[in-house]
Amino acid sequence: MKLRQKLAMVLAAAMITTSMPMMTLANSTRIDKTLVLKDEMEVGLESNLKQYLTFEVDIKISAEDSMEVYLEGDNIEFEQNLFNEWAREEGSTVSGDITEFTMGNYHEGTVADNAKGTIKVRRTDDNKLKLTLTGSDTEYIDQFRLPLIYKVTDTGMAKLKIQSGDGRIKETTITLSKGEVGDKDLVAEILDTDVISTEGRGKLGKIKIKEIIEKTLSGKVIKITLNSSAVIFKEEQTGLSDDNPNDEEFIVDGYLGLSSVTPDKVKFVRSDEDHTVGYLIFDKDLGNNAPGEVTIEGLNVEDADGDVSTGEVDVTIELMDFAAMDAFELDKDGDFVNTKLPSGLNTDAEKFNYFIENESAFEKFEDGYDLVWDDIDTADVSDDMEEVEDVGAKIEEDTLIISVEEDAKTIGGKWDEDSNEVKIKITDPTREFLKDNGKVELTLEGAIFAPMTHELKKDEIKEFADEDEFFTEIEIDEIKTIIKIDERNPNVAEIELDGLDENDSELELAFYVIGNPGFDGDIKLTADGNKWDEPISAVVGQVTKPVDINVIQAITVFENEKAQADGMVIISETDEKMFEVNDVIVIKFEDLDIEDATVLADKGMEVDSKVSDGHLLIQVQRKSTAPAIIKISDIKIEGTGYIPLGEYNAYIGGQGIHKANTFINFDASKSSKLVGRPDVADDWEDDEDDYFNNELNLEDYTEDKEEIFAAAFSLESFITSTRPVKPDVAPPIPAPTPEPEPEPEPQPDDVAGEDGNYGLVDAYIEIYDGKAALNGVEVDVNTAPRNINGTTMVGVADLATILGIPRDKEYGNTLTYHQEADGTGVVTIRLENRRTIEIKTGSNKLALADFNSLTNTYKSIGELVAAQPAQVINGRMFVPMRQIGEALGFNVSWDSATQTAIFNNM
Known part of the structure; x- marks a missing residue:
């Protein structure tokens, strides 16, 4: 059957029943994943940088039919050389520059299948392609899929605009990149700060180095400068992979593509010339085939001259470039020789290591040029990472410091011995507060101390058993102690500071917790000694919700x-x-x-x-x-x-x-x-x-x-x-007066407007775990998207807030909420002189009414039907993502990899 015949049949069927909405001839267009992209990056030639573009077609295409689709890149280019490689990878044998080629349909897989139709790709401009989708001889095809090969040409968001020549694919723009494309290889960040005592003892907070492209951290040297004359780096420091460092150790952790990085792959060296300067030297092979990140926590510092005052310690982080080190000449045994650094030193890390291992050989001589620490400290800074300056530590009066050595990751109310243990360390730099000094009260928020019957003898429990008490176990400096807990306050435990002498500067505690059922968030521990100046607190774990309870009716x-x-x-x-x-x-x-x-x-x-x-x-x-x-x-x-x-x-x-x-x-x-x-x-x-x-x-x-x-x-x-409400006595009903014959109802204007945005601002909205971003700028929200029986739901109030739609306004755009007599909640969104959308809890229908400028009224145009009803969860009304987005004029998509709802009306 020819396409025009199919279209005619569809239109005729739609006209038979005018009360039914017109069917849409377009379906969805999607990209299988977004990528972390960098300017000048080539996408599609390596397996880990492949993207597949898929078209879903409502009216299936046969071998006799074809459909034209036009692609236009934004910040990307289908460079001629790449296009040639693309064509030859798909089997083209044309020599020289290629303008077009034909590939099989990848359909649902990653291998072309000509039995599922073909796709002809034509390069019409540097950033434009024309696709011709043709069906199969054996079956009608409703899905076409192809890999993309392109080059990133600028910073910003990498996008692909898609439209068809006959309107069978709805014009849409797909985002190809995760966030904005940058021009840096690495990104540095100071995640948190630590406390340094006024005696000068302490550590820096956590520093993160993140790769944009895999393997870019290998062989690099990161310079860290303390912008304070009060403290300097300790000289001898080594990395650890566990969470219990001493004063000569710091913690190295790798994540994502760098999750296998071990501490021996990271070396710290303090400058001999300037002790406020230190260098992190990364091994030339960190073993990653995907972008990753490394955190360095607890670099040790000490006082410079004994005069340490309170305040913040700013830290500067830079990526070094030691390309000029190749030109430095050596003098051996007093004789001038024109010797450069040995060949084969290809990375900055190798050059730096050679210098520190042979530092004594680089001595000043009269006729030659020497290499000294000042040359290293003042070497060029690489443009491949943005310089970062932030607070890395705080110098505070000598006091108690609490650190979390092992935190709990619990499901509310669940017991798991491997996940529910907490280990903390309380440090007393002045050795004033931890010596035999009375009792310490530990108070949990979000959890209770776990009853420890599984390791205790029944007889020990029976001896003290009481309906209002139970026992927990707290390990104090590796000695297990049974602590009695009052059931009325199961989150409070009291311990005695017994056996601590004047030389003790640390107290290590270990115990198990059970997250409160019903609590969702951080577990906070507060420790308060009855002879301490003030309590100290720390987050010691997290409780996540295992179950939701919702009143539907x-x-x-x-x-x-x-x-x-x-x-x-x-x-x-x-x-x-x-x-x-x-x-x-x-x-x-x-x-x-x-x-x-x-x-x-x-x-x-x-x-x-x-x-x-x-x-x-x-x-x-x-x-x-x-x-x-x-x-x-x-x-x-x-x-x-x-x-x-x-x-x-x-x-x-x-x-x-x-x-x-x-x-x-x-x-x-x-x-x-x-x-x-x-x-x-x-x-x-x-x-x-x-x-x-x-x-x-x-x-x-x-x-x-x-x-x-x-x-x-x-x-x-x-x-x-x-009590039933007594109805008011109604006044007599006057005799009806005949109404004039109504004029034919005028048709309304196009309420969506020329850009289809219903008067709303152009917006690219991402809603994810408790946060949202509007056009790349983060916005605080109260809810995260939820998957309910396969349907993605979003908080309607948060969506309105992001779009600037206020609550309970008499004029203009507004969102209102009321409850009907039966308790049903009703949310109404009004886009002034455009459209109203009404959603009820327990209903899976969104009622739409469009504004008629000639009659100055809103008239119902039907309903959008979803798979799941709107419902109230934790006091927030959740509605089906796709239907509410389309009712507001948005293209809606779901990124399952990042659990992100995306609304785009640009």
Whole structure:
């Protein structure tokens, strides 16, 4: 069938039912990945720098059909020599410069397949290509894919504008680069600062050196200058790979492509001429085949002359260029010889190493030229890295310093011996505060001290067991100590500073934590001695959420009307297998009994449920195979069903919830009383196995009830019983007057405007983990994109804020929010005299209305339908990314590698 026939059939079908929206003949165009690019870089010839461009075509193309597509590069060029290589790589045998060639369709793979159609590529200008997509003899083709080969020609964003000759592909611009293209090989940054005492002892903070192109750090020399006369570098320093350096060691860590870098690949040398200058010398082969980064933490400094005052120590970081060292001549044994540096020294690191290893040979002589440290210190600085100057350390009055030697990476409520350990070191430069000096109180925020029954004997626990206490284990200077913890304050532990003498300057502590279920963020530790001047604090780990709990539908009833089964709560795993087999969830209502409810799970999870003593019990029978949800709905209240006037909270507790949970908007979970298990310690004969095996005994549910809800989480006002509103008496209805015959409704103007932006500013928006960027400038936001059952959702309020759409304005662009009588939340975005968009929680439809300038009204034009409904998560309304973006005039894409939502209307 010819293309024009297909188009005619499509148009005819669309005209039959005018109430249906016109179908779009364009589908998606995408690039498989974005790259870290540098000016003058050639892309497409090396395996790790390949990009594939894919076209999805709504109307499939046969062998008789073809479609023309035009590409125009921005900051890239299809250089003639590269185009020739591209053509010959695809099998062209033409000699000389090539203007066009034909390749097979790569379709879904990385190998051309002529059976899937062909792509003819023609070079029409330095930065322009014309593609002709042709179908197959054996089947209709709806996807065409080809590799790109091009050269980066300028700094900025590397982009590719795409349009088709017949309109079957929507004009779009694809970004090829991760961030702006730069002209540097390396980027340096000071990530944090450390504390130096006024006695001059201390270390610099963390320095990061990042490669833009792989292998560019190999063989390089980085100069670090202390811009302070008070402190100098210590002379003898070596690198370590662990996190416990002494005063002669610093920490070397590699990441990404440089993750295998070992400390022996990095050497530190202090200048003999100027002790405020040091050099990091990187081995000529760091073994990376992809861009990476290295951090150097804890370079040691000391006082220069004993006079150290408080303040900041600025640090300058530069990349050195020792090309001129080849010209230095040597004199041996007093005789002038015209000897240069030995041949074969190709890198700056090799030249520098040769100098420091043979420094004594480079002595001054009368007729020749010598090489001394001053020549090294004043050598040229390379343009391949931007010079960095920032604060590298702070000199403070002698006080206690806390450092984290090992931090915890926990999932809220989960126990993992390998991930939950914390090691800290408290340093006392003046040796005043750590000698036998009373007690130290340790307080955690975001976590509690872990009950340590798995390593302790039962008899030791039984001897002191109490319903209101448990035990943890704290290692103090490598000596394990049992510490009693009050369950009312499970985040507080008190230790005695016993056995420390006047020469002790360090105190090492190790302990285990359990992240509070419901907490998502940093774990902070505060240490306070009863004879210290002030407390000291540090971040000692991070808690991540294993599960979300969301109220999809609260229950609202009238006081004297029977309540029907209603309400919905969803418990969502954020990763597979967050719940284990036999984990238990228990739900109860304040002053009300549950009679029945519907409980369903997906993604391979199986659950069983029953009602006991007015509580709903849910037990996991099989773990999930992918992040699953447990949906509790159609909840029926026991008894007559008439609920007295008032508001009633719901409480969710139980073993499964203890292990994996998060809060909605209640403070209880932030200071959870969780100890990890029921521990009715006054009845050891019956319950000690439950205690040590971390199990709930459902047969003895009534006895365990209080313990189960010791760490319960509250859904406030989940049930609301109100009095019916008495309707106002309506006035008599006047007799209708005949209305004049309406004039034919005029058609509205093009509300999208000439540029299709609905009056919004040109914007390139990226929304990712708690942050966003507008046209490359970072903007603070409150939410991160979420994947809900395969649909990417974004916070609608954050998107409006980024676009400059204010809240609750009477005129102009605005975003408003209200709740309907049934509790449904409604967000309305108004683009003044352009369009309105209405979104309701629990609905997967976005209602659109466009402005008619002749009637001065907004008229409905239909709905956009998504796979998932809008919903409120942690007090924020999330909407389907693609539908809200397209309703606002944006091209929408998702970068799965960086978990980034991208909106582009440029």
